[in-house]
Amino acid sequence: MLKPFSFTGAKKIVFGSGVFDQLTNHLAEMKVTRPMVVMDRMLAQTGFKDKAADVLGRGGHKPVLFDDVDPEPRIELADKGAGLAVKGKCDGVIGIGGGSAMDCAKAIAAIAANKGKAVDYLGLNNIPAPGLPTIMIPTTAGTGSEVTFTAVFIRKDLKKKEGMNSPYLYPDLALLDPQLTLTLPPKPTATTGLDALCHAIESYTSVNASPMSEMMSLEAIQLISENLRTCVHDGSNLAAREKMLLGSLYAGLGLANAGVTAVHSLSYPLGGMYGVAHGLANTVLLPAVMMYNIPGAMEKFAVVAEAMGEIVDDLPLREAAYMAVEAVEALIEDCDVYESLKDFGIKEKDFPRLADVAMTVARPLQNNPRKIAKEDAVEIYKGAY
Ligand SMILES: [Fe+2]
DSSP, X not given: OOOOOOOOOXXXXXXXXXXXXXXXXXXXXXXXXXXXXXXXXXXXXXXXXHHHHHHHHHTTOOOEEEEEEOSSOBTHHHHHHHHHHHHTTOSEEEEEESHHHHXXXXXXXXXXXXXXXXXXXXXXXXXXXXXXXXXXXXXXXXXXXXXXXXXXXXXXXXXXXXXXXXGGGSOSEEEEOGGGGTTOOHHHHHHHHHHHHHHHHHHHHSTTOOHHHXXXXXXXXXXXXXXXXXXXXXXXXXXXXXXXXXXXXXXXHHHHHHOOOHHHHHHHHHHHHHOOOHHHHHHHHHHHHHHHHGGGSHHHHHHHHHHTTOOOTTSOHHHHHHHHHHHHHHHHHHTTOOOOGGGGTOOGGGHHHHHHHHHXXXXXXXXXXXXXXXXXXXXXXXXXX
């Protein structure tokens, strides 16, 4: 018997090479006349600002630009952006970039329409009413933020990351154009792509997975493991970039519906306390968390191994499941990501404190296929050291 389930995501998804050029048609359909464009600072400097201005200008739009977004954004940025959107009388918000820009854009749209403060909307279901219409345009194949109901920020005052989760954060349109990912350098291509792999594997093995989310997650695992190496080492390969973007979209849909698991809980304090980039923090923890989780979801991890190209036919189930860890470690190595927790300046004596914070990131832990206590978290950090 199936458990009852629901499935959700962005209201509309448009995918394809060159679809960015049709942005103004979508604005017209959504009746947005004065959009705010929220963009990563670095991305704006690499010519995306002009590209966006050009496309919007052709449709007669003069957008309000907010390009102050840094990786791992502070929550105050969302208030600042919302202030500008209200002052500029914006009636829609476009997020262009990685997870930081899209999360900021989603929060800005909610704050601008509801007139509150970002900190009031942290947690689950604390945004009172729908925000301004939103369009999310990813330039990395990673976060999946274009289809999720989450926006995550750093709280410098508390030295931690915190998220807003609300159905009002689901974007109205996810516009995915693989051409926009062609110029992403190898290192962020690798770490954002491996973050997407985390979303796929975690959502697939989540206790909240449904037949629909599993279908998305599993396809994502396959697409990512078949194409990430090519994207890292031959970034201009549009066919591989297209499949990676599709993989990260599917992984985002898996994550939006089944949730993530312990990798994301344990990586939160690495971002909050040590400023480690989200994708990198997750990558470093993924093999150790998988090793811990395998006894809780042996069949599923065997399927993960197979989806990643391992030949598991004649192997006992347990061995097949552990092949998934080998496949992930090989992919990480082939993408030239060699860091461990040591490289972030973390000391072993810090593990209990990290584990304390990780235990407060409760929702992903509840999804974990194996029960996890503080002592287990400390052991996992040791495994990733
Ligand atoms: Fe993530």
